[in-house]
Amino acid sequence: MSTTDKVLSRRKFLNRVVLGMGGAAAAVISVPIVAYLLSPLINPAKNVWRDLGPVDSFKVGETIAVAFEDPSPLPWAGETAETAAWLRRVDQTTFTAFAVNCTHLGCPVNWMPGAELFLCPCHGGVYYKDGTVAGGPPPRPLFEHEVRIQDDHVQIMTRGLQVG
Amino acid sequence: MSRTRRAYEWLDRRLGISTVIRPIIEHPVPRSVNWWYVFGSATLIIFVVQVVTGVALAFSYVPSPLSAYASLEFITNDATLGHIVRGIHYWGASAMIVLVTIHAARVFLTGSFKYPREMNWLTGVMLLVLTLGMGFTGQLLRWDQDAYWAVVVAAEQVGRVPLIGGILVQLVVAGRTIGGATLTRFYAVHVFLIPSLMFTLIGVHLYLVIHHGISEPPTPGELVDPDTYEEHYEEILKKDGVPFWPDAVWRDAVFALAVGAIVLGLAIIYGPKELGQQADPTIIQAFPRPDWYFLWLFALLALSPPSFENILIVGLPILSIVVLVAVPFLAPDGERSPRRRPWAIAIVGIGALAIVLLIREGQLAPWSPDLNPGPIPANVTAGLTTSQQEGAVIFQQHGCINCHTLAGVGGKRGPELTTVGERLSNEQIVWRVLNGATNMPAYNTTLTPDQVTQLADFLTAMNGESAPGGTPQTSGTR
Numbered sequence: 001m002s003t004t005d006k007v008l009s010r011r012k013f014l015n016r017v018v019l020g021m022g023g024a025a026a027a028v029i030s031v032p033i034v035a036y037l038l039s040p041l042i043n044p045a046k047n048v049w050r051d052l053g054p055v056d057s058f059k060v061g062e063t064i065a066v067a068f069e070d071p072s073p074l075p076w077a078g079e080t081a082e083t084a085a086w087l088r089r090v091d092q093t094t095f096t097a098f099a100v101n102c103t104h105l106g107c108p109v110n111w112m113p114g115a116e117l118f119l120c121p122c123h124g125g126v127y128y129k130d131g132t133v134a135g136g137p138p139p140r141p142l143f144e145h146e147v148r149i150q151d152d153h154v155q156i157m158t159r160g161l162q163v164g
Numbered sequence: 165m166s167r168t169r170r171a172y173e174w175l176d177r178r179l180g181i182s183t184v185i186r187p188i189i190e191h192p193v194p195r196s197v198n199w200w201y202v203f204g205s206a207t208l209i210i211f212v213v214q215v216v217t218g219v220a221l222a223f224s225y226v227p228s229p230l231s232a233y234a235s236l237e238f239i240t241n242d243a244t245l246g247h248i249v250r251g252i253h254y255w256g257a258s259a260m261i262v263l264v265t266i267h268a269a270r271v272f273l274t275g276s277f278k279y280p281r282e283m284n285w286l287t288g289v290m291l292l293v294l295t296l297g298m299g300f301t302g303q304l305l306r307w308d309q310d311a312y313w314a315v316v317v318a319a320e321q322v323g324r325v326p327l328i329g330g331i332l333v334q335l336v337v338a339g340r341t342i343g344g345a346t347l348t349r350f351y352a353v354h355v356f357l358i359p360s361l362m363f364t365l366i367g368v369h370l371y372l373v374i375h376h377g378i379s380e381p382p383t384p385g386e387l388v389d390p391d392t393y394e395e396h397y398e399e400i401l402k403k404d405g406v407p408f409w410p411d412a413v414w415r416d417a418v419f420a421l422a423v424g425a426i427v428l429g430l431a432i433i434y435g436p437k438e439l440g441q442q443a444d445p446t447i448i449q450a451f452p453r454p455d456w457y458f459l460w461l462f463a464l465l466a467l468s469p470p471s472f473e474n475i476l477i478v479g480l481p482i483l484s485i486v487v488l489v490a491v492p493f494l495a496p497d498g499e500r501s502p503r504r505r506p507w508a509i510a511i512v513g514i515g516a517l518a519i520v521l522l523i524r525e526g527q528l529a530p531w532s533p534d535l536n537p538g539p540i541p542a543n544v545t546a547g548l549t550t551s552q553q554e555g556a557v558i559f560q561q562h563g564c565i566n567c568h569t570l571a572g573v574g575g576k577r578g579p580e581l582t583t584v585g586e587r588l589s590n591e592q593i594v595w596r597v598l599n600g601a602t603n604m605p606a607y608n609t610t611l612t613p614d615q616v617t618q619l620a621d622f623l624t625a626m627n628g629e630s631a632p633g634g635t636p637q638t639s640g641t642r
Contacts, residue, residue, distance in 0.1 A: 038335070040334050040335060040337075040338045040339045040345065041331060041334050041335065044334065044339065044340055045339060045340055047340075065446070065448055067445075067446035070341045070343055071340075073343050073344060074343060074344025074345060075344070076228040076229065076230045076231075076344045077229050077230065077343040077344035078228070078229040078230035078231070078344075079229060079442065079443060079444040079445070079446070080229040080312070080342055080343045080344065080346070080347075080443060080444075080445060081343060081344070082444075082445055082446050083341055083445050083446070084445055084446040084447075084448055100445075100448050101316065101320075104320075105316075105317045105320045105321065105465065106313070106316040106317050106319065106320035107313055107316070107317065107450075107452055108313065108448045108449075108450050108452075109448075110448060110449060110535055112563045112566065114561035114562045114563060115561075115562045115563025115564075115566070115605075115610065116562075116610045117563050117605055117610075119533045119535060119563070119566060120533075121450070121451045121452070121532055121533070121535055122313075122317070122452060122462075122466075122532065123465060123466040123531055123532065124466070124531040124532050124533055124567075124577050124603070126533075126603070126604075126605055128605060128609075134600065134604075134605030134606070135600070135601075135602065135603035135604055135605055136531075136603055137465075137466070137470045137473065139470060139473075158341075159340075160334075160339075160340025160341055161316065161319055161320075161333060161337060161340065161341055161342070
């Protein structure tokens with residue numbers, strides 16, 4: 001074995017040590033960074049019940065927009081601390097709440113009280129008052145929130161942005 | 165030796181100006197390089213303008229939902245010449261998207277992506293995608309209603325990815341709903357992440373331009389052969405090469421100055437994009453529209469059949485990138501001249517036409533209902549019976565007018581009904597109202613039988629002659 005071979009193998013060794021150490025250092029420092037960036041997945045906010053007001057403040061047969069606070073909004077969330085939903089009082093004891101997002105691509109559907117339809121301003125999705133699709137591209141009915149009556153108050157369960 | 169000369173020599177020996185830098189900027193380029201070669205450098209200059217104006221805007225912009233909108237109002241209305249700075253950044257974004265697209269089309273048409281410049285093309289493809297990413301994340305920072313709903317629509321599209329869609333949505337909006345963490349995420353991507361990637365890639369892109377030299381304008385019949393190309397290119401430079409600086413750069417300078425003047429002019433005359441209503445999820449009456457450079461996608465998603473949509477939303481971006489990446493591998497050598505590559509001209513021509521037509525459709529958005537139509541013109545209802553007039557009120561109040569144009573008022577989602585009485589009988593109209601159609605709701609539960617009769621009577625009267633002076637109009641009012 002010649003001296004050159006020995007020198008080369010020493011260089012090979014150093015080469016591997018440098019690259020290996022660099023790689024290991026990058027991997028170690030990536031752990032906290034990646035975990036931090038994934039924290040919305042690792043530590044998601046839990047859905048909670050939000051009060052919408054006394055049952056009597058809603059008329060039977062009417063569909064109105066309600067706003068309620070997201071679960072644990074950040075202090076700097078401003079207006080986006082809240083979410084809206086369409087609340088319909090079906091009869092004395094039944095309420096239905098629809099997410100405002102069109103099931104096509106998420107645009108806000110508008111309630112047309114005369115027509116008793118939800119119309120989407122983006123791609124023209126149309127829904128009946130019960131949330132079923134009446135026309136346009138939406139692949140499924142409007143998403144619903146859970147609603148309950150507690151101590152004569154209507155309460156709504158928050159929910160995340162739903163995808164079709 | 166003069167003082168300046170001495171200072172220059174002191175610097176030169178330390179910076180390597182004459183040994184390293186001058187040879188680079190004076191590297192020889194083919195004399196035949198022409199006006200088609202100015203788009204890349206103009207894109208670079210506009211990128212620099214975007215960086216400078218962006219940094220300036222960041223001096224005042226507050227990336228929190230609580231204050232972003234107010235800080236933009238401050239920049240636009242109160243800060244000295246703030247609206248010009250925002251205007252340059254806004255029009256510069258448009259200019260950059262236009263220029264980078266033309267640059268890519270030119271490189272494709274002249275076959276400049278072929279051997280040995282495949283990596284120039286690939287880094288360019290990445291820069292094109294990142295430029296669009298800058299456009300998307302930038303429009304969100306306005307944090308008005310359009311911005312808010314653009315995040316929602318983007319998240320919904322990401323959500324269509326099979327299996328991991330839900331996870332991706334949470335990563336895009338930083339949680340389950342759009343809130344305090346969402347805007348900072350897009351801010352960090354727009355201001356740090358994508359620009360740092362772009363700086364790196366532009367560096368590589370420019371290095372490659374210097375390394376391989378500017379491609380010579382193609383001559384029909386002169387084929388690229390990887391075995392002999394470098395030799396051939398060297399010969400061109402030896403025979404008829406001119407230094408890039410200043411023999412070629414003057415065209416780049418003239419064109420970039422013209423582009424800069426246009427951007428500045430637009431910023432002064434039109435100012436930045438108007439701020440919409442502040443982002444507020446509880447204000448549902450919104451009409452979200454993307455900035456013009458994404459209107460084609462908005463239109464495509466409205467016009468595609470629903471069954472095809474998932475494939476389109478997830479597949480189209482992936483397919484576009486795969487096709488762009490594949491280009492230099494599919495045609496790495498051979499003919500470069502567009503005159504001998506008619507399909508290349510066809511692809512660019514059809515692509516450009518499709519984008520322009522889709523953007524136009526996206527602006528008109530005939531598929532969107534008109535949520536605030538005006539009243540039916542009085543001359544339409546004049547002279548009608550009481551029942552027919554009741555029908556007109558129903559037409560107005562029960563959503564018909566939101567999708568159907570009547571005498572120039574109303575939406576364009578459904579067929580125009582100005583002269584529906586000529587096409588359909590009263591029975592046919594009743595049937596349609598009760599049962600609806602593919603894209604029309606059925607009104608059998610919303611309207612009483614009397615109302616259906618009144619509505620049908622009204623529409624039957626719309627036969628183009630009943631209304632005195634009621635000349636049917638064909639165009640809408642929007």
